[in-house]
Amino acid sequence: MFAFLIYILTLICIYSIIVMSLNLAMGYTGLVNFGHIGLLGVGAYTSAILTTKFDVSFIFAITFAAILCALIGALLSIPSRKIKDDYFALLTLGFLFVSGAVFINWTDMTRGTLGIRGIVRPEGFAEPISFFVLTFIMSLVTFFILEKVTNSPFGRVLEAIRDDEQVAESLGKNIDRAKMVAMTLSGFFVGIAGVFMAHFIRFINPASFWLDPLVISLAAVVIGGLASLRGSILGVILVFTISESLRFLSLPSTMIGPMRVILFMIVLLVVILFRPKGIIGRADLD
Amino acid sequence: MWIIAQIFINAIIAGSVYALVASGLTFIYATSRIFHLAHGVVILFGAYIFHFVWVEQGLSPALGVLFSILGSVAIGLLMNELVYEQQRKRHAKRLAYLISTIALLMLGTSSIILIFNTSLKSFNIQTTVYRFDQLNITLMQIILIVISCFLLLILSAVVKYTKFGKAMRATSDNDEVASIMGINTRQIRRLSFGIGSLLAAVAGILIGLEFNIDPNMGVYLAIKGFTAMVIGGVGSIGGAIFGAFLVGFFEQIAVWYFGAGWKNSIAFVLLFFFLLLRPRGIFGLKRFR
Numbered sequence: 001m002f003a004f005l006i007y008i009l010t011l012i013c014i015y016s017i018i019v020m021s022l023n024l025a026m027g028y029t030g031l032v033n034f035g036h037i038g039l040l041g042v043g044a045y046t047s048a049i050l051t052t053k054f055d056v057s058f059i060f061a062i063t064f065a066a067i068l069c070a071l072i073g074a075l076l077s078i079p080s081r082k083i084k085d086d087y088f089a090l091l092t093l094g095f096l097f098v099s100g101a102v103f104i105n106w107t108d109m110t111r112g113t114l115g116i117r118g119i120v121r122p123e124g125f126a127e128p129i130s131f132f133v134l135t136f137i138m139s140l141v142t143f144f145i146l147e148k149v150t151n152s153p154f155g156r157v158l159e160a161i162r163d164d165e166q167v168a169e170s171l172g173k174n175i176d177r178a179k180m181v182a183m184t185l186s187g188f189f190v191g192i193a194g195v196f197m198a199h200f201i202r203f204i205n206p207a208s209f210w211l212d213p214l215v216i217s218l219a220a221v222v223i224g225g226l227a228s229l230r231g232s233i234l235g236v237i238l239v240f241t242i243s244e245s246l247r248f249l250s251l252p253s254t255m256i257g258p259m260r261v262i263l264f265m266i267v268l269l270v271v272i273l274f275r276p277k278g279i280i281g282r283a284d285l286d
Numbered sequence: 287m288w289i290i291a292q293i294f295i296n297a298i299i300a301g302s303v304y305a306l307v308a309s310g311l312t313f314i315y316a317t318s319r320i321f322h323l324a325h326g327v328v329i330l331f332g333a334y335i336f337h338f339v340w341v342e343q344g345l346s347p348a349l350g351v352l353f354s355i356l357g358s359v360a361i362g363l364l365m366n367e368l369v370y371e372q373q374r375k376r377h378a379k380r381l382a383y384l385i386s387t388i389a390l391l392m393l394g395t396s397s398i399i400l401i402f403n404t405s406l407k408s409f410n411i412q413t414t415v416y417r418f419d420q421l422n423i424t425l426m427q428i429i430l431i432v433i434s435c436f437l438l439l440i441l442s443a444v445v446k447y448t449k450f451g452k453a454m455r456a457t458s459d460n461d462e463v464a465s466i467m468g469i470n471t472r473q474i475r476r477l478s479f480g481i482g483s484l485l486a487a488v489a490g491i492l493i494g495l496e497f498n499i500d501p502n503m504g505v506y507l508a509i510k511g512f513t514a515m516v517i518g519g520v521g522s523i524g525g526a527i528f529g530a531f532l533v534g535f536f537e538q539i540a541v542w543y544f545g546a547g548w549k550n551s552i553a554f555v556l557l558f559f560f561l562l563l564r565p566r567g568i569f570g571l572k573r574f575r
Contacts (some may be wrong), residue, residue, distance in 0.1 A: 032381055034388075083561050086321060086384045090512065091561060094554030097509070103548040211505065215392045255405070258396035265393035272386050273372050274293065 043194025073187020225281020
């Protein structure tokens with residue numbers, strides 16, 4: 001029971017990083033990035049390949065993966081200059097599909113659908129409890145950095161871009177650069193989350209970075225509330241409470257996955273329809 | 287040389303299914319301004335109901351077609367009524383529609399997995415193969431192309447010549463003015479969701495007969511239909527049909543050149559280039575035709 005609790009808590013911490021960084025792009029800047037989970041996958045695969053194939057240290061792998069994801073995040077922000085709102089969202093969904101195809105088809109590196117096994121935890125953190133502490137510290141660091149960023153004048157520029165891009169621009173703000181910085185930061189942290197995910201579960205395959213984690217993160221962001229980091233953490237905790245309470249229904253294991261998604265989506269739809277601000281969100285989908 | 291011709295034939299087969307999907311999406315977009323990605327789920331339900339009635343229950347295929355169309359139309363209308371219309375009342379942003387359509391898409395896909403499980407379903411239909419030198423085309427594929435073309439022709443005629451078509455074009459141009467002029471725009475939206483879902487059911491049936499059906503295809507079909515719509519120029523049915531064939535063609539090229547694993551990403555590559563270089567699409571019309 002204790003081991004299970006630690007397992008869930010570690011997952012919650014990892015997902016908090018994912019969802020907070022998604023919120024930076026989606027809730028604060030108004031860039032709905034469906035490719036977020038693709039970036040998570042890039043981070044996880046980069047670190048997994050580096051540590052299992054090239055025997056590099058965890059520190060090097062995490063740095064490399066985070067910088068790579070930050071770069072891709074910056075690149076993803078470039079089309080947002082021309083392609084707005086829902087078109088941008090669908091374009092980033094394209095990034096998820098393309099990265100998924102790369103994970104499946106670049107078999108020399110990713111071993112295709114077999115996935116990568118035998119990813120080891122960093123030295124000194126092999127025990128679940130110590131790895132949990134490491135993850136917890138990382139999610140706290142993420143929270144404080146993002147809190148600092150979003151409460152700064154720069155954070156207010158981001159929110160101005162979300163509310164009205166033209167107004168922000170007419171006030172002399174460099175919106176292209178601000179968007180790029182936001183997406184870079186978002187990519188950086190989700191890359192870190194990907195590395196933690198890979199080294200925590202110790203096995204990754206293309207299905208780990210497909211639509212299911214995307215809808216879990218989307219549900220958590222919207223339920224918790226856009227433009228609120230505390231809301232994101234709350235959303236993650238809520239989503240995991242829902243999903244883990246399904247275990248007590250003793251459903252057959254093949255039913256749990258789809259049941260989970262159905263539940264999340266129903267909750268997500270109810271929130272969108274009846275409380276578009278989410279629990280403690282400050283921005284609105286309406 | 288014959289491989290190019292075979293790619294063309296395969297592209298036309300795939301394209302005629304995508305054309306049904308894309309024109310359904312265009313119908314819905316024209317009156318409601320929603321990128322109805324959950325359309326993929328409507329197609330899935332059409333295909334699975336048809337398979338269930340005909341293969342699993344052993345009833346007649348005609349009954350299968352009937353139930354599949356009724357089921358799909360009901361699901362399409364329910365999605366519109368329970369989700370989109372509620373959001374419309376709140377004047378939701380377009381992004382809110384996008385998130386709810388993705389929620390519906392995943393909800394529907396997971397329900398299909400729950401009801402029918404993930405295994406591949408096929409109809410095992412025996413069909414005559416016509417060979418011309420090295421080219422192959424089956425009777426089934428010819429029927430598929432004919433049905434699709436026939437439906438699309440009827441559809442264009444409806445939009446062009448009927449009173450309903452006129453009301454629909456008016457709603458598409460400007461729904462506020464249309465409703466001032468006495469057009470019940472909510473009713474028009476319902477009708478277009480109904481027609482779109484009917485097309486989706488037919489697409490689902492044809493896909494089931496020609497290829498296999500599995501729960502993941504809903505997402506891909508929705509994306510390909512959407513890409514076809516953007517390529518052709520959002521809001522133009524002729525454009526959507528043209529875009530569908532273009533998606534089918536590039537997809538076959540990708541399968542031939544890079545391998546089948548990349549088949550489902552090619553639509554996004556097309557989408558990316560079109561959004562970046564020609565966001566209005568090939569036929570860049572402003573109005574719904």
